[in-house]
Amino acid sequence: MKFIINRELLLVPLQKIVGVIEKRQTMPILSNVLMSIKEDVLVLTGTDLEIQLMATLHLNSSEAGDITVPARKFLDIVRLLPHEATIKFELKEDKVKIISGRSRFSLSTLAAENYPEFSESELEHQFLINAGRLKYALDKTIFCMGNQDVRYYLNGLLLHISNSTLKLVASDGHRLSFYEDSIGVATGYESRIILPRKGVLELSRLLDDDEIELNIQFSSSNIRIYFKDLVFSAKLVDAKYPDFSKVFEQTFLKSVQIQKNILKEALTRVAILANEKFKGVSCNISQDLLKLSSHNPAHDEAEEELIIQYNDEPLSIAFNSQYLLDAVSNLDSELAVLTIASNGSSCFIDEPEPKPYKFIVMPMRL
Numbered sequence: 001m002k003f004i005i006n007r008e009l010l011l012v013p014l015q016k017i018v019g020v021i022e023k024r025q026t027m028p029i030l031s032n033v034l035m036s037i038k039e040d041v042l043v044l045t046g047t048d049l050e051i052q053l054m055a056t057l058h059l060n061s062s063e064a065g066d067i068t069v070p071a072r073k074f075l076d077i078v079r080l081l082p083h084e085a086t087i088k089f090e091l092k093e094d095k096v097k098i099i100s101g102r103s104r105f106s107l108s109t110l111a112a113e114n115y116p117e118f119s120e121s122e123l124e125h126q127f128l129i130n131a132g133r134l135k136y137a138l139d140k141t142i143f144c145m146g147n148q149d150v151r152y153y154l155n156g157l158l159l160h161i162s163n164s165t166l167k168l169v170a171s172d173g174h175r176l177s178f179y180e181d182s183i184g185v186a187t188g189y190e191s192r193i194i195l196p197r198k199g200v201l202e203l204s205r206l207l208d209d210d211e212i213e214l215n216i217q218f219s220s221s222n223i224r225i226y227f228k229d230l231v232f233s234a235k236l237v238d239a240k241y242p243d244f245s246k247v248f249e250q251t252f253l254k255s256v257q258i259q260k261n262i263l264k265e266a267l268t269r270v271a272i273l274a275n276e277k278f279k280g281v282s283c284n285i286s287q288d289l290l291k292l293s294s295h296n297p298a299h300d301e302a303e304e305e306l307i308i309q310y311n312d313e314p315l316s317i318a319f320n321s322q323y324l325l326d327a328v329s330n331l332d333s334e335l336a337v338l339t340i341a342s343n344g345s346s347c348f349i350d351e352p353e354p355k356p357y358k359f360i361v362m363p364m365r366l
Contacts, residue, residue, distance in 0.1 A: 001037055001065025001091040005057070007081050007100070013055035014078055016230065017046035018071045020053045020202060027116070032068035034115045039064070045115075046071060051199045052118040053206075056229040066112035067091050074098075077105050118233060123217040123224055127161060127187050131227060132210025137168050137179045140357040142204060143326050145197050146172040153239035156194045163187055169244060174362050175323045176244060177330075181356040193218055194241055199234035206232060247346055247360060254312035256285060256338040257352070263336055264328055266304045270294045271321035273302040280366045281321040285340075286314040294321070317344055318366045324349070327359035 017033055025031045025048070034045040042057040078087065081100050088099040091109070098105040138157075146154030149172060160167040164186045168179040195203075203225070215226040218236070225232040270281050274294035284291040288310055293303040317340060327349040328336050339348040349359040 001035075001063055001067055002089065003037060003042060003059050003062035004086060004088050005042075005059060007078060007083070007085040007087055009057060010087065011078050013044055013057060013229070014075050016206060017044050017053050017055055018075045019205060020046045020048065020051055021071050022048045023072075029068055029110045029114055030116070031071060032110055032115070033071040033074060034066065034068050034112060036066035036112065037062050037064050047116070047118050048198075049116060049118065050196060051202060051232070051234040053202075053233075054231040056231075065091060067096065068110045068112055068115055069096050069107050073107060077107075120222045120224070120233060121219045123219050123222065125161070125187070125189055125191055125219070126215065126217040127183055128185070129166070129183050129214050129216065130210070131207050131212045131214050133181070133183075134214060135204065135207040135210065137166070137181065137356075138200065138204045138207070140179050140330055141168045141170040141177040142200055143330065144170040144172060144175050144177040144359075145200065147197065149173065153194055153237055153241055155197045156237045157197075157200045158192060158194055158241040160190075160192045161187055162190045169241065171242075171244065174320065174364075175327065176247070176360040177327075177357065178244070178360070179357045191218075192241060193220070193223065194237035194239060195223065196234060196237055199223075199232075203232060203234075206230065250345070251342045252339050252348070253315065253342055254310065254339075256290065256340075257309040258290065258306060258336055258338070260328055260331055260334050260336045262306060264325060266292055266306055267321050267325050267328075270302045270304050271325075273300040274321055278364065278366075279321045280318050280364055281324070282316065282318045282366060284314075284316045285310055287311060315340065315344070317347070317363045319347065319361055320364055323361045327361055330357075330359065 036043045040059045040062050042059055044055045046053055077098060085100045090097045094109055096107045096109055145157060149155050154172055158169040164182050166181055166183050170177050212227050217224045221236055223234050270292045271279060273296055274280055275296045282293045288308055290306045290308045295301045331351055333351040335352050337350050337352055344363060347361050
C-alpha cells in the first residue's frame with residue numbers, strides 16, 4: 001500500500017473523520033482510521049459503531065491495500081506539516097512510513113480485517129434536500145435535545161417526513177423546539193425516525209456548504225446521508241417519540257411583544273442572583289409591564305421592569321432563565337413574541353411574522 005498526496009487534500013476529510021471517533025474506546029482499533037486504496041481511490045473510514053463517516057479521495061497514482069492507523073496521531077502529523085506539503089505514505093510490514101520534506105514518521109498499525117463492520121439494514125426511503133435548509137432546521141432545534149436523559153428517546157431529534165413536509169422536533173421534557181417546512185417534492189410516504197444526539201451534533205458540524213444537495217436514505221434502524229465525497233451513517237434510536245401535538249391544542253392568553261435584545265439583557269442580569277441549580281426567574285405580567293425577579297438561598301434578590309405590549313389579565317409565572325435565553329437567542333427577528341397558555345402550562349416563543357420554527361418553554365415552581 002503506497003500513495004502520494006497533497007497535505008491540503010488530506011487534512012480536511014481527515015479532520016472530519018477524527019471528529020466521529022471517540023477518544024476513549026473499548027476496542028483499540030476503533031481509535032484508528034481505516035484507510036483503503038483501490039484503483040487510485042483512497043477511502044478513509046471512522047466509526048464508534050453508532051455513527052460512521054467515510055471520505056473518498058482521488059489519487060494520481062497509488063498501490064492498492066488497506067490498513068488502520070492511529071487517527072489522532074495521524075491527524076496531528078498532517079496538521080503540523082507545512083502548507084501545501086507533499087506527503088508520501090507507505091506501508092512496510094506492520095508500520096506505516098510517512099515522509100514529507102525532511103520529516104520522517106513511523107506509525108504502528110492494526111490489520112484492516114479486524115476493523116468492525118458497521119451494520120446497516122436495507123434503506124427503504126430516501127429524499128433530497130438542500131444542505132443549507134437542513135442546517136438551518138438543525139440550528140433551530142438541536143439546542144432543546146435531552147442530554148443523558150433516562151428517557152433515552154429524548155436524547156435525540158425526531159425527523160418526521162409526511163409526503164413533501166419535513167418536521168424536526170427536539171425536547172428535553174422541559175422545553176421543545178419545533179420546525180416544519182416543505183422539501184419541495186412529494187416523497188409519497190410518511191415516516192418518523194429518531195436521530196441520536198451525537199449523530200445530530202456531528203451532522204450539523206459537517207454541513208459547512210449551504211449550496212450542496214443531500215441525498216438522505218433511511219430505514220427504521222439506520223440513516224445514511226451522501227454529500228460531496230462524504231457518506232455519513234448513523235444507527236437510529238429504537239423508540240417512539242412522545243406525541244407533542246397536544247401542546248398546540250389549547251387556549252392561550254394574548255401575546256406579549258418585546259424587543260429581543262432588551263429581554264435577553266434583562267434576563268441575563270436578573271439570572272445572576274437566581275438559584276444556581278434551578279436558574280429560576282419569576283415573570284409578573286400586567287398592563288404593558290413585565291417584571292422579572294429572582295432570589296437565591298443566600299437571600300440575594302434581583303428585579304427588573306420592562307415595558308411591553310400587553311392588555312390581557314395579569315399573571316405570574318416562572319421559568320428557567322437559561323431555557324428562555326436559549327429560545328429568545330435563536331429568534332431571527334428583533335422582536336420576540338411570548339404567548340402563554342391560559343392554564344399556565346407552557347409559553348410559546350416565536351416572532352411577529354410566521355416562521356417555520358417555534359420554541360416552547362414549560363414553567364417551573366419556585
